[in-house]
Ligand code: ADP
């Protein structure tokens with residue numbers, strides 16, 4: 001994955017997500033789940049990115065912005081959205097630690113900065129920035 005992207009449409013953002021997923025599928029065995037953290041502006045494209053990401057994982061279900069649900073599971077892919085959580089304990093109560101300890105799992109966490117203290121050190125952090133109506137910057141940290 002490159003370090004920096006400027007995208008000018010939702011579908012372009014989805015394509016970037018899709019190619020990251022395919023890269024992950026090509027990767028060799030892991031000791032723990034593959035975790036990506038998505039941070040940055042509301043409307044920055046985090047959920048849009050994950051729609052393409054799920055497609056790249058060959059998941060057919062539609063990825064939506066969860067309203068009250070914090071975590072959704074699609075086979076071995078977990079979509080977590082921390083927008084509404086007040087403290088990390090809420091998500092730990094859902095069993096996130098066990099999920100992360102399973103190398104078969106792939107976990108994508110929106111608003112991952114709210115869980116900073118409990119994220120694995122090697123979490124791939126993606127930062128989404130709203131530039132204008134159609135333009136978003138994605139930076140890999
Ligand atoms: P987040 O999950 O970061 O809050 P969403 O993906 O839910 O953001 O929303 C992004 C919104 O911005 C969507 O309505 C999408 O159609 C729109 N959009 C416009 N241009 C882009 C782009 N280049 N990349 C991603 N989303 C875009």
Ligand code: MG
Pocket residue numbers: 046047065081110
């Ligand atoms: Mg979102």
